[in-house]
Amino acid sequence: MEQDVGFRLRLVRLRHQLSQRALAKRTGVAHATISLIESGRTSPSVSALKRILAGIPMTLGEFFSDELPPAESEIFYRAGELTEISGGEGISYRQIGSARAGHALQILFEHYDVGADTGLNMLHHEGEEGGVILSGQLEVTVGEATRVLKSGDAYYFNSRQPHRFRNVGKEPCTLVSSCSPPSF
Incomplete structure (x- = not known):
């Protein structure tokens, strides 16, 4: 599970064109902590993950949905x-x-x-x-x-x-x- 969270976090962060340091600066979470989570060496608490995702921004529901967010979204909707x-x-x-x-x-x-x-x-x-x-x-x-x-x-x-x-x-x-x- 930790590896899935870390892998997802890295993928989402990269899709939003953020470095680990930029995300750390946005969220107040230490760069080292983000690095440890992404490498699967530590598992974030729900509150820590929520704080990190707020810097993207993304909800926990979006993060754990079956599909990762697309790099680009639709513009027009019927x-x-x-x-x-x-x-x-x-x-x-x-x-x-x-x-x-x-x-x-x-x-x-x-x-x-x-x-x-x-x-x-x-x-x-x-x-x-x-x-x-x-x-x-x-x-x-x-x-x-x-x-x-x-x-x-x-x-x-x-x-x-x-x-x-x-x-x-x-x-x-x-x-x-x-x-x-x-x-x-």
Whole structure:
């Protein structure tokens, strides 16, 4: 397993045209540690590997997926090529591009049925996110602030703040959103 992690890390680092020293500088992880991991002589903890991958940037899920990220990703996507990712009851998140492409930005085409809600437990994660409502209405709560947004309205906030989304309108809501770094 250690050799697989080391081999993958080296391959991913090289695909992103980073030297071990450049990656070490980006992440604050010692160059020697990265070298030991890549050579299979040590196994990183989950937190250390996560910190290293943040310098690429790449999630643990992308790193351990069956396929390594392609050196170059697609540019254009037809509607049928968007990838459905888990959204929950009455919510659809269709991702533009592959999660394995090593993107620093995640873009979603979202759909909320009438009454759909991300849940009572507020979401929070590293990064920033924003979106523009295309149709319908969406109640957006960020921290203590709540606002009902309509077609053409937008939001943008630091994702570390607790947040929640809910369709309070009488028709489905669609929007395009983005977050950086990718959180799904």
